[in-house]
Amino acid sequence: MSDALLEVKGLKVSAEDKQILKGVDLTVKPGELHVILGQNGAGKSTLVSAIMGDPSYEVDDGQIIFDGEDITDEKPDIRARKGIFMSFQNPEEIPGVTVENFLRTAKGAITGVKDRVIPFRKELLSKMAALDMDASYAERYLNVGFSGGEKKKTEILQLLVLNPKLAILDETDSGLDVDAVRAVTKGIAEFRNKDNAIIIITHNAKILEGLEITASHVISDGRVIKNGGSELVKEVITNGFGSLIGGADNA
Amino acid sequence: MPDFEEKTQVEEIDRSLYDFKDKVDADLILDSGLTRKIVETISEEKNDPEWMRQFRLKSLEYYNSLEIPNWGPPIDGLDMDNIVTYVRPKGAMHAKWEEVPEDIKNTFERLGIPQAERASLAGVGAQYDSEIVYHNVKKEVAAQGVIYTDIESALRGPKADLVEKYFMKAVPPTDHKFAALHGAVWSGGSFVYVPEGVSVEIPLQSYFRLNAPGAGQFEHTLIIVEKGAYLHFIEGCSAPKYNIANLHAGCVEIFVGEDARVRYSTIENWSKNMYNLNTKRAIVEKGGAIEWVSGSFGSHTSYLYPMSVLKGDDSRMEYTGITFAGNGQNLDTGAKVVHIGKNTSSHISTKSISRDGGISNFRSEVIINKNAVDSKSAVTCESLMLDDQSRSDTIPVSDIRNSRVDIGHEARIGRISEEAIFYLMSRGLSEDDAKALIVGGFAEPIAKELPVEYAVEMNNLINLEMKGSIG
Numbered sequence: 001m002s003d004a005l006l007e008v009k010g011l012k013v014s015a016e017d018k019q020i021l022k023g024v025d026l027t028v029k030p031g032e033l034h035v036i037l038g039q040n041g042a043g044k045s046t047l048v049s050a051i052m053g054d055p056s057y058e059v060d061d062g063q064i065i066f067d068g069e070d071i072t073d074e075k076p077d078i079r080a081r082k083g084i085f086m087s088f089q090n091p092e093e094i095p096g097v098t099v100e101n102f103l104r105t106a107k108g109a110i111t112g113v114k115d116r117v118i119p120f121r122k123e124l125l126s127k128m129a130a131l132d133m134d135a136s137y138a139e140r141y142l143n144v145g146f147s148g149g150e151k152k153k154t155e156i157l158q159l160l161v162l163n164p165k166l167a168i169l170d171e172t173d174s175g176l177d178v179d180a181v182r183a184v185t186k187g188i189a190e191f192r193n194k195d196n197a198i199i200i201i202t203h204n205a206k207i208l209e210g211l212e213i214t215a216s217h218v219i220s221d222g223r224v225i226k227n228g229g230s231e232l233v234k235e236v237i238t239n240g241f242g243s244l245i246g247g248a249d250n251a
Numbered sequence: 252m253p254d255f256e257e258k259t260q261v262e263e264i265d266r267s268l269y270d271f272k273d274k275v276d277a278d279l280i281l282d283s284g285l286t287r288k289i290v291e292t293i294s295e296e297k298n299d300p301e302w303m304r305q306f307r308l309k310s311l312e313y314y315n316s317l318e319i320p321n322w323g324p325p326i327d328g329l330d331m332d333n334i335v336t337y338v339r340p341k342g343a344m345h346a347k348w349e350e351v352p353e354d355i356k357n358t359f360e361r362l363g364i365p366q367a368e369r370a371s372l373a374g375v376g377a378q379y380d381s382e383i384v385y386h387n388v389k390k391e392v393a394a395q396g397v398i399y400t401d402i403e404s405a406l407r408g409p410k411a412d413l414v415e416k417y418f419m420k421a422v423p424p425t426d427h428k429f430a431a432l433h434g435a436v437w438s439g440g441s442f443v444y445v446p447e448g449v450s451v452e453i454p455l456q457s458y459f460r461l462n463a464p465g466a467g468q469f470e471h472t473l474i475i476v477e478k479g480a481y482l483h484f485i486e487g488c489s490a491p492k493y494n495i496a497n498l499h500a501g502c503v504e505i506f507v508g509e510d511a512r513v514r515y516s517t518i519e520n521w522s523k524n525m526y527n528l529n530t531k532r533a534i535v536e537k538g539g540a541i542e543w544v545s546g547s548f549g550s551h552t553s554y555l556y557p558m559s560v561l562k563g564d565d566s567r568m569e570y571t572g573i574t575f576a577g578n579g580q581n582l583d584t585g586a587k588v589v590h591i592g593k594n595t596s597s598h599i600s601t602k603s604i605s606r607d608g609g610i611s612n613f614r615s616e617v618i619i620n621k622n623a624v625d626s627k628s629a630v631t632c633e634s635l636m637l638d639d640q641s642r643s644d645t646i647p648v649s650d651i652r653n654s655r656v657d658i659g660h661e662a663r664i665g666r667i668s669e670e671a672i673f674y675l676m677s678r679g680l681s682e683d684d685a686k687a688l689i690v691g692g693f694a695e696p697i698a699k700e701l702p703v704e705y706a707v708e709m710n711n712l713i714n715l716e717m718k719g720s721i722g
Contacts, residue, residue, distance in 0.1 A: 052677050055669070080679035092671040096692025102678075105688065109679035141692070158678065 004065070005030050005166055005197050006051070011062035013043075013050045019060065020046045022222035028166065031194040033211060036201045037236045038219035040172075044201045045089070047219065048168045051199075052086040053079050067165065081110050083165030087155035089172055093143040099154060100124055100138040103161050110162055127160045130190055131183055149179035156187030167191060171202040181206045205237050218244055285311060285334050290435050297438065300406060302415055310424035310434025317428040324552050324581040324610070329498060329526050334432070392451055398444040399455055402471050405442035413444060413475060421504040421532040421560070429500040429528045433469055437502065440470035443484060447477040447508070454483040454516075454702060470501045474515075478508040478536075485705065486517040497524045497551070505533035507541050509563065514542040516701055518709055521550035523579065528554050537563030537592065544700045545572040546709055547584050548716065556614060558587035561595035561623070572601040573697040573709075575716050576609030576641070585614035585632075585646075590623035590656075599630045602697060604690055605641035606717070613645045617658065624655040634664040635693050637686065687717040 006028040013021040020043045028034055038044045050057050051064060053076035064072045071079055094102065103124060108114030115123075125135055131153050143151050159167055171184060184207050188198060202208065213230040218241070226232065226244055236244070290311045294304040319331060389399050398410055405414050424434030441457045457472065476482050486503070499521065507513050513533065521527050527550040533541040543557050559568035570586040588597040603611040613632040634643035645662045667689060675685035691698075691713055698706040 054673055054677075056673075075682070076673060076676040077679055077681050077685075080677055086677055088674060088677075092668065092674040094671060094675070094689060094692050096695030097688055102675075102688070105684075106675075106678035106680060109681070109684065162678065 003029060005032075005067060006199075007063075007065040008047075008051065009063045009065070011047070011050065011064065012060040013046055013057050014060055015046070015057050020057075020222055021050065023062065024219070024222070024224055026217065026224070028197045028199060030165075030197055032214035033188075033192070033198045033200070035208065035213055035216040035233050036199060036219060037203065037216060037233065037241075038201075039241055042219045043222045044219050045170055045172055046222075048086055048170050048199065048201060051079075051168060052076055052084060077109070080162075080164075084168070085159055085162055085164035085166065086168040087152075087159060087170060089170050091143050091151050091155055093141075093146075095141050095144050097142050098139055099142050099157075102142045103158060106158070107161055124157075124161065127157060130160070131157055131186055133157060149177050149183070152176065152180035153183040156183045159187055159191055163191070163196075165196050167196065167198045169198065169200040169202070171200060171204060171207060176204060176207075185209070203237060208233060220244070284332065285314060285432070285435065287311060293436055293438070297403060298407075300411070300415075303406065303418075306418070306424075307435045310419075310431050313424050314428060314431035314435055317425075317431055319428055320554070323554050323583050323614075324612075326526055326528070326552055328551065388453065388455065391453070392455070395449045395451065396446040397449060397451055398442065400442050402440045402442045402473060405473070408442075410442075410444050414442065414473065417473060417475060417504065417506055418471075419502070419504070421506065421534050422502050422530045426530065430502065430530050433471070433500045433502045433530070437469045437471045439468075440472045440501070441474075441484075441486075442472075443474045443476075443482065445476045445480040445482045445511075448479045449477075450481040451483070454485050454514075456485040457487070468499055468501070472501070472503040474503075474505040474513065476505070476507055476511045476513050478511060480508065480511045481513070483514040483516065485702070486515070487519045497522075497526055499525055499527045499529060499550075501529045503529070503531035503557075505531075505541060507533055507535040507539040507566075509536045510538040511536070512540040512542070514544070515557075516544040516705065518546040518548065518701070518705060518712070519550075520548040520712060521553075523549060523551055525550040526552050531555070531557040532560065533558070533568070534560045534562055535566040535568065538565045539563060540566065541568045543568070543570040543572070543586065544697065545570070545584075546697065546701075546712075547572070547574040547582055548712055549580075550582065551580060553582040553584060555582075555584045556587045556616075558589070559597065560589045560591065561597065561626075562591050563595075564592040565594050566592050567596040568598070570597075570599045570601070571697055571700050573694050574601070574603040574611050574613075575713065576603070576605045576611035577716055578607035578609060581610040581612075583612045583614055585612075585616075587616045588618070588628065590617075590619040590626045590628070593623060594625045595623055596627040597629070599628075599632075600696070601632045602693060603632070603634045603643055604637065604693065604713075605634070605643050606637035608638075608640040608642075610642045612643065613647075613662075615646075616648045616650070618650045619652060619656050619658070621652045624653055626655075627657045629659045629661075631661040632663070633693075634662075635690065636664070636666050637690070638666075683718055687714050690717060 004027045008024055008026040011021055011024045012019060024047055036044050046057060050059060053074060059072055063070055066082055066084060104115055104120045124138055128135060128137060133153055143154060146154065169184065181204060192198060213233060216228050216232045217224050218226040287308060290307050294307050392399055400408060419434055422430050424431040443455060445451055472486065474484055505513055505515060535541050541559050545557060547553055547555055557570065561568060568588055572584060574582050574584045576582040586599045597617065599615055601613055603613055605611040615630050617628045617630060619626050630647055632645050636643055643664055647660050649658060651658060667686060671689055672682060672685045675688060676682060680688060691710055694713055698709055701709060
C-alpha cells in the first residue's frame with residue numbers, strides 16, 4: 001500500500017455519452033496542496049466531481065483509490081464518510097433546513113455519532129466566528145437567498161465542521177467577490193494540517209497568495225498536459241495557457 | 252346465524268358485530284343495507300335522547316336517497332351494498348393483535364409507541380394510562396368553566412341544550428351521502444365548550460380520547476367557542492390508527508363566536524386500507540378567526556377539505572396543510588371557504604408530497620358572496636413529486652360574486668432535484684436521508700405551525716414514509 005491519500009489512475013469519464021476525461025492520473029499525499037489549472041471546458045470540474053462521485057458523470061475506465069481503498073464505484077455518501085469533501089461552485093438551496101440542523105445531521109452521518117444540540121452549537125458558532133460569519137446564519141435555511149459570498153462562506157464552514165481528510169475546492173468561478181476569496185483563504189489556513197490534503201481549482205492569485213503549493217497540474221482537453229509546482233501556477237496566471245497548449249484551441 | 256355468516260364479505264370482522272339482538276337477524280339477512288332497525292338499535296344502545304333518535308332516523312332517510320359522490324378519487328373499493336359491515340354499534344368488534352398488519356406494528360415500533368398504547372391504537376386493546384392525563388386536563392380547564400368531554404356524556408350533561416342546538420348544523424346530514432351516514436350512525440368523539448372571554452392556555456388534545464368506543468370511524472367532534480374566547484384543539488396523532496372496518500366518515504364542527512379564535516390542528520395517519528371521507532367545517536362570527544393546521548398521512552383514499560364559513564364581518568380563516576401520498580394512495584385534499592361577511596379574509600397554503608406512484612391532488616374552492624365586499628383571499632399550493640410514477644394535480648375553483656375583492660392563487664409543482672440529492676450525499680447523507688431531509692425541509696412551514704412534540708412526530712412520520720418500500 002502506498003502512502004498516498006488519493007490516487008487517480010487512467011481515469012476516463014463521460015457525461016451524456018461525451019467523453020470529457022480521456023485518461024487522468026493524479027496522486028495526492030497527506031499534507032499536500034495541489035492546484036488544478038485549465039481553460040473552461042478542459043475537464044477540471046469533471047475531474048473533481050468524478051472524485052466526489054457525482055452521478056451525472058460516468059466512469060468509463062480507470063480507478064479512484066482513496067486511503068488505500070478502491071472507491072471508483074462507491075456512492076458519494078460513502079466517499080464523504082471515508083473523508084472526501086468537495087465545495088460546490090453553485091451549492092444547492094435547501095429550503096426549510098437550517099444550516100445548523102443540516103450540519104449536525106451531516107456531521108452525524110460522517111462520524112456515526114450525532115452530536116448533542118448544545119455542544120454542537122458551540123462548536124458551530126466558534127467556527128462561524130473564525131470565518132467572520134454572523135451567528136444568525138446558523139438559523140437560516142441552507143443557501144436559500146444567500147449571496148455568492150455567503151454561499152462560499154457556508155461551503156467553507158461545512159469544510160471546517162466536517163473536517164475531511166481530503167478537501168476539494170472547486171473555485172473555478174473567476175468572479176469571486178472579495179468576501180468569498182477571504183473566506184476560502186481563511187478556511188484553508190484553518191483547515192490545513194500535515195495529515196490532510198487539499199485540491200483546489202482556481203486561477204485566482206489572491207486565493208493562492210501565501211499558500212505553500214505542493215504541485216500543480218494543467219488540464220487540457222481531458223488530459224493532464226503539464227505537471228509542476230508553484231512556478232507553473234505563476235506562469236499560467238501571468239501568461240495564460242497560450243504557450244502550454246500550443247496557442248491553438250484544440251478542444 | 253349460520254346463514255348470516257355467508258353474507259359477510261369482510262372476513263376478519265368479529266361476529267359480535269351482528270349480535271345486536273337475536274330478533275333483528277331476519278331483517279339483516281333480507282337487507283344488507285342500512286335499515287331503520289339497525290339505526291334504532293344503535294340509538295337504543297347509546298341511550299340517545301329522543302331528538303337524537305329522530306335525527307339519526309332522518310339522516311338515514313337522506314342516506315338512502317343521496318348518491319355516492321362521483322367527482323373525486325374512486326371509492327368503489329368500499330362495499331356500499333353491504334354498508335352494515337362498516338357500522339359498528341358495539342365496542343366489541345376488535346381485531347386480534349396477531350391480525351394487525353406487520354407494517355402497522357413496525358410503525359408503532361419505530362415511532363416508539365408504548366406497548367399498551369399500540370394495542371389500543373390498533374383497535375385491539377382497552378384504554379390506557381393517558382386516560383388519567385385526560386382527566387387531569389379536564390379538571391384543570393373546568394376551573395375556567397370549560398367543558399371538555401366525550402360527546403355522549405355531553406348529550407346528557409349540563410350543556411345538552413347546546414349539543415341539540417349545534418349538532419350537525421354546520422355539516423347537515425343533507426350535505427352528502429357520507430354526512431348522512433355519519434348522522435345516522437355516529438359514535439364517539441369530543442365535545443368542547445369554551446365560555447365567553449375564556450382563553451384556554453393549554454391545547455386540548457383529543458389524543459387522550461382516542462379509545463372511546465367507535466372513535467376513529469364515525470366520531471363526532473363538536474366545538475363551541477363563545478365570544479372573545481380562545482381554544483387550540485388538537486385531534487389525532489401520528490401513530491397509525493388501524494381499524495378492520497376501513498371506512499372513516501367522521502365529522503368536525505366548530506362554532507367560532509364573535510372575536511373568538513380557534514386553532515384546530517390535526518395529524519391524521521390512517522392505516523393504508525382506510526377510506527377517509529371526513530367532513531370538517533367551521534362557522535365564524537364577526538371578528539372571529541379559525542386556523543386549521545392539517546397533516547394528512549396514510550389512508551387508501553382521502554376526501555378531506557375543511558371548510559370555513561366566514562359568516563360575520565371581519566372574520567378570517569387560515570388553512571395550512573400537508574399531504575403525503577405513497578404507493579397505492581390517492582389523497583384528495585384541500586380547503587374550502589365561503590366569504591359572507593364584509594372585509595373577510597382567507598389564506599390557504601398547502602404542500603403535497605407524492606412518491607412511489609402515490610397520487611396527491613389539491614382541491615380548493617373559494618366563494619365570495621355578493622355582500623362580502625373588501626374581502627381578501629390567497630391560495631398557494633406547492634407539490635413535490637419524488638419520482639416519475641407519482642402524480643399531483645391542483646384543482647382550484649373560485650366563485651367571486653362581487654368586484655371589490657382581492658384574490659390570488661399560486662400553484663407550483665416540482666420534482667425533487669437530483670443535484671440537491673447529490674449535494675447532500677456529498678456531505679455524508681445516504682440517498683434516503685438526503686431525500687428525507689429535503690422533504691422535511693419542504694414540510695417545515697407546516698411543522699412550524701404545530702406544537703413542537705407534534706412537529707417532531709410529523710418529521711418522524713415523514714422519515715418513515717420516505718423509507719417505506721414499494722408494496
